[in-house]
Amino acid sequence: MMRFILPLVIFLVLAAFLYMGLGRDTRTVPSPLVGKAAPAFVLPLLHDANKQFSPQQMEGQVWLLNVWASWCGACKDEHPLLMDLSRKNIVPIVGLDYKDKTDDGIATLRKSGDPYTLVIADADGKVGFDYGVYGVPETYVIDKQGTIKYKLIGALNTKNLQETILPLVAELQAQ
């Protein structure tokens, strides 16, 4: 009896591990920044380089930092969701135009619509680096105290928005 059960158990355990591996996304690594203070920076606004933005300005409110670029394909996928979110006026969305030409960024927003409360230009990607950006788009949820509470690598979709991000925003806003 044991002779059949043991290989079967080994097979099942192996199969379970392999199955888990199938669904796993090895490209996204958990960000060490979650739970830490959002790195400080000062960057010019995309639409007006004379004005500057720094994360301290958002203190006291929960906000989203959405990293995007005109050259980024997946950003176009999540764009309608951001537009929808901005219309509902639930949470301020700060756009970070990552490693982009100012003109291209502005043109993209003019053409397809601007979901952002304000857009900052990170032309050389230095701020993106500080935020551990390695694949655009990325979205950060930052709380009233300026702590990063969540980081999404990749595009927003109805699932992660409805099930993770919006409930988290509501919870943080209630605090």
Add this chain to the structure above:
Amino acid sequence: MKYLLMIALLLPAFVFAGVAKDMADDPVMEKRMMHLAEKVRCLVCQSEPVSNSHSDWAQDVRQIMREKMIAGASDQEILDILVERFGKSVLFDPPVDKETIPLWSAPFVLLFVGGGILVYQLRKRKGLLVEEQLSAQDEQRAAELLNENPASDQTTVTSNQAKDPQA
């Protein structure tokens, strides 16, 4: 006019040289940077170090490494900066700590478990091998059988005889 055109053709090359300039500025530092970049995983390509990758992200990381080195950062400080932003998995050789202990201990645990199973199985098998006590009658019969037909298999018989001087 012809010369002017020729100069114009050369212009893009000069522009490129300008962009790449800080790369070959200091060959010693470049070597140190590449050596360090071998330890860093390219997160957008995986299984490839930052030193080998042509991806934009890897190029950015190399550039940042150069800048930090120029600013006087040590190799360890640069690795710390990367770990702080991208997590320990950015290193091919992550440090041993609370979080990575399952990873580091896994080979030893597997070796221990595998060794345990092997020892258990071997012991069990040993228990199954019961030393058969031969009676004098059996011995007699065995010797008769062995000597009965020496021509049928020369080698077997000789080897048997060699083993047992009594036969």
